[in-house]
Amino acid sequence: xxxxxxxxxxxxxxxxxxxxxxxxxxxxxxxxxxxxxxxxxxxxxxxxxxxxxxxxxxxxxxxxxxxxxxxxxxxxxxxxxxxxxxxxxxxxxxxxxxxxxxxxxxxxxxxxx
Amino acid sequence: xxxxxxxxxxxxxxxxxxxxxxxxxxxxxxxxxxxxxxxxxxxxxxxxxxxxxxxxxxxxxxxxxxxxxxxxxxxxxxxxxxxxxxxxxxxxxxxxxxxxxxxxxxxxxxxxx
Numbered sequence: 393x394x395x396x397x398x399x400x401x402x403x404x405x406x407x408x409x410x411x412x413x414x415x416x417x418x419x420x421x422x423x424x425x426x427x428x429x430x431x432x433x434x435x436x437x438x439x440x441x442x443x444x445x446x447x448x449x450x451x452x453x454x455x456x457x458x459x460x461x462x463x464x465x466x467x468x469x470x471x472x473x474x475x476x477x478x479x480x481x482x483x484x485x486x487x488x489x490x491x492x493x494x495x496x497x498x499x500x501x502x503x504x505x
Numbered sequence: 506x507x508x509x510x511x512x513x514x515x516x517x518x519x520x521x522x523x524x525x526x527x528x529x530x531x532x533x534x535x536x537x538x539x540x541x542x543x544x545x546x547x548x549x550x551x552x553x554x555x556x557x558x559x560x561x562x563x564x565x566x567x568x569x570x571x572x573x574x575x576x577x578x579x580x581x582x583x584x585x586x587x588x589x590x591x592x593x594x595x596x597x598x599x600x601x602x603x604x605x606x607x608x609x610x611x612x613x614x615x616x617x618x
Binding site for chain 2: 435436438441496
């Protein structure tokens with residue numbers, strides 16, 4: 393099955409700096425790559441996603457890049473704010489938009505004011 | 506995107522008892538997914554539930570322990586049976602939102618004592 397690796401497991405940045413979280417996947421058939429933000433006591437919230445026919449997608453301070461050849465994708469958060477502090481999960485969907493997601497282990501991001 | 510109402514939000518249960526978790530979606534969806542998230546960990550898929558058919562369980566999860574019902578296209582329940590302290594986790598339901606990505610419920614935080 394698919395194997396998604398996520399790094400780093402923890403990340404601390406100063407407010408205003410950028411944060412980058414990286415994921416790799418193993419199955420070349422995967423074609424959908426979402427990123428989730430999970431705040432304490434809440435369910436994961438989709439913040440951005442990318443499909444395999446696109447190399448980059450941006451939404452305000454958040455961007456995701458995808459390198460299909462290398463099988464890796466990254467989340468970029470610019471101008472970080474304390475409210476960005478949360479656990480971030482990457483995921484991959486194998487082949488079908490109705491199939492299951494495979495999740496990375498998560499990154500605890502802390503933004504210090 | 507789909508909106509999910511998950512109940513209860515949290516519960517403390519005695520070992521040996523069972524708890525049924527409900528998920529109600531505001532639109533009809535083909536598949537519903539049930540995940541377990543142990544403290545500080547990533548999301549692990551328990552099973553996929555289609556309306557009108559038996560749920561498909563992932564390796565390590567069995568129907569006797571985690572029976573699932575899917576009576577219609579907007580509702581599903583997960584029961585955690587004969588609970589032990591090792592079942593203490595967050596349980597989450599998820600749906601694929603018709604091209605808007607996968608949405609998660611707010612989760613059920615279960616503590617078994």
